[in-house]
Amino acid sequence: MMRRAQPWLGTLVDITAHGDAQAEAQSITQAFAEIALVHRLMSFHDAASDISRLNRAAPGELLELHPHTWRVLQLAARMTELSHGLFNIACAPRLVDWQCLPRPGTTESPPYQPAVYRCEQSPMVCKLAPGWVDLGGIAKGYAVDLAVEALQRAGVASGCVNAGGDLRAFGERDWPVAVRDPQAPQRVGAQLVLRNEALATSASYFSARRHGGRQVSALVDGRSGEPLVTPASVSVRAPRCDIADALTKVVLASGDARHPALAGLQAAAFII
Amino acid sequence: MRYRHLIPLAACAAGAPAFAAQYLNAEQAQKLMFPEATAFRQQDLALSLAQMQQVEKLAGLAARSVNWRVVGAYSGDQLLGYMVLDDVIGKFELISYAVGLNPDATVRQIEILTYRESHGGEIRLPAWRHQFAGKSARTGGLTVGDGIANISGATLSCTHLTDGVRRIAAVAQVALKK
Numbered sequence: 250m251m252r253r254a255q256p257w258l259g260t261l262v263d264i265t266a267h268g269d270a271q272a273e274a275q276s277i278t279q280a281f282a283e284i285a286l287v288h289r290l291m292s293f294h295d296a297a298s299d300i301s302r303l304n305r306a307a308p309g310e311l312l313e314l315h316p317h318t319w320r321v322l323q324l325a326a327r328m329t330e331l332s333h334g335l336f337n338i339a340c341a342p343r344l345v346d347w348q349c350l351p352r353p354g355t356t357e358s359p360p361y362q363p364a365v366y367r368c369e370q371s372p373m374v375c376k377l378a379p380g381w382v383d384l385g386g387i388a389k390g391y392a393v394d395l396a397v398e399a400l401q402r403a404g405v406a407s408g409c410v411n412a413g414g415d416l417r418a419f420g421e422r423d424w425p426v427a428v429r430d431p432q433a434p435q436r437v438g439a440q441l442v443l444r445n446e447a448l449a450t451s452a453s454y455f456s457a458r459r460h461g462g463r464q465v466s467a468l469v470d471g472r473s474g475e476p477l478v479t480p481a482s483v484s485v486r487a488p489r490c491d492i493a494d495a496l497t498k499v500v501l502a503s504g505d506a507r508h509p510a511l512a513g514l515q516a517a518a519f520i521i
Numbered sequence: 522m523r524y525r526h527l528i529p530l531a532a533c534a535a536g537a538p539a540f541a542a543q544y545l546n547a548e549q550a551q552k553l554m555f556p557e558a559t560a561f562r563q564q565d566l567a568l569s570l571a572q573m574q575q576v577e578k579l580a581g582l583a584a585r586s587v588n589w590r591v592v593g594a595y596s597g598d599q600l601l602g603y604m605v606l607d608d609v610i611g612k613f614e615l616i617s618y619a620v621g622l623n624p625d626a627t628v629r630q631i632e633i634l635t636y637r638e639s640h641g642g643e644i645r646l647p648a649w650r651h652q653f654a655g656k657s658a659r660t661g662g663l664t665v666g667d668g669i670a671n672i673s674g675a676t677l678s679c680t681h682l683t684d685g686v687r688r689i690a691a692v693a694q695v696a697l698k699k
Contacts (some may be wrong), residue, residue: 252544253633260676260677261679320558331643389676414672426670426672428672429672434675451675456676467676484673
C-alpha cells in the first residue's frame with residue numbers, strides 16, 4: 250500500500266493505492282496530475298483558468314472551454330434544476346463580498362443572479378448575464394472522480410481519494426471513514442464504512458465568521474444568495490463524488506435529509 | 522439498511538486519539554521527487570540576516586527561521602535539485618512536508634510527510650509538537666482510532682501550508698539558486 254498527500258484545490262488531497270509497489274507510486278502520480286488539471290482549469294483565484302475566463306466574459310459571448318470544465322458546469326446546471334435553485338454556483342459575488350474568495354482584479358461584484366451561463370454543445374459555453382461562478386462546491390468531487398479513474402486505468406485494484414473531506418473509495422475493500430463532529434471538529438461525530446462509493450460532507454464550522462456585523466460562511470443558499478450558517482454537518486453517499494459533493498449543499502440548504510434530488514441520483518444523506 | 526455501519530460515537534470524546542496520517546518519510550519523498558538521482562547529500566542552510574530580509578521581501582511573509590533542512594539531489598556530480606523539509610502549524614494541525622525544487626529555485630513537487638491534529642490548544646504547546654520531532658513516518662501507518670484512514674468533513678483550508686511553500690521558494694531563490 251502507498252499513501253501520499255499534496256496540497257491542491259485549496260486543501261489537502263490524500264490518495265491511497267493498493268497494488269504492486271512500482272505501479273502504486275506511478276498511478277498516484279498520474280492521479281495527482283488529474284487533480285492538478287482540475288485545479289488549473291477551475292480555480293477562481295487563477296486569472297488564466299477557464300472559470301476566470303467565463304467570469305470575465307461579456308453577456309452573449311460564446312467560449313470554448315476544456316471538456317472537463319464544460320462537464321462540471323453542465324452538472325452544476327443540472328443540480329440547480331434538480332434542487333429548484335438551492336444549489337447555484339453563481340453565488341461567487343457574495344463569497345467575494347464576504348471575503349471567502351479573493352476579488353478578481355479591482356472589479357466591483359456584479360449583483361447575484363442565478364442564471365449567468367448556458368452549456369451549449371461540448372465544450373462551448375454561452376455567458377448569459379454579468380456574473381461570477383465558483384466551482385468550490387462541486388469541483389473537488391469531480392477531481393476525486395477523475396483521480397479514481399486514473400488509478401483504475403493504471404491498474405490499481407483498490408484505493409481511496411480524499412480531497413479535504415470529499416472522498417471516494419473503489420475496489421473490493423472496506424474503507425473506514427470518520428466524519429468530523431460539527432460541534433468539535435477534531436473529534437469523531439460518526440463512523441462508517443465505504444466500499445465502491447463516494448462520501449462528501451459540508452458544514453460551516455471551518456468557514457463561518459463574522460463579516461459586516463453578521464455571520465457568513467462559504468456556503469450559500471442559491472435561492473436567496475444568503476449565507477448558510479448552521480450548526481449541522483451534512484454528509485451524502487453517492488456512486489460518484491461530484492454528485493455527492495453538490496448534493497451536500499442541497500441537503501444543507503433545505504435541511505431535508507430526504508430531499509427528492511437524492512433518490513434519482515442513487516444518493517442518501519445524513520445530518521449530524 | 523444503508524446505514525448499518527453508521528455508529529454515532531458520542532462516547533469517544535475525551536481521551537480519544539486525534540486524527541493523524543503518515544504518508545512518506547524523507548527518503549521516500551526524495552526518491553519520488555528525483556527518481557533519476559544517484560546520490561542525495563544533506564546540505565542544511567543557515568541564512569544570514571541580509572538573506573532573511575530578502576526572503577521576507579520576496580515571500581511577503583516572516584522568514585521565521587535561520588536554519589533550513591536541505592537535501593541536494595545529484596546524478597553523479599550534476600545537481601538535479603533540492604528538497605527542503607519543513608513543518609507548519611494550522612488551526613489545530615501540524616503538517617510536516619517536503620518541497621522539491623529545481624536548480625533554478627522553481628518548485629517541482631510538494632509532498633506531505635505527516636499530518637497530525639491536536640484535540641484543542643495543545644497545538645500551541647512546544648511539548649506537544651516536539652513529541653513528534655525526528656520521528657520517521659512509516660508508509661501507510663494509521664494512528665487514528667481503530668484503523669480509520671480517512672476523515673470526511675468541511676473543507677479544511679491549507680493556507681498556512683501554501684504560505685510555507687512560498688517561504689521555501691523564496692529561501693531557495695535567495696540561497697540555493699544556481
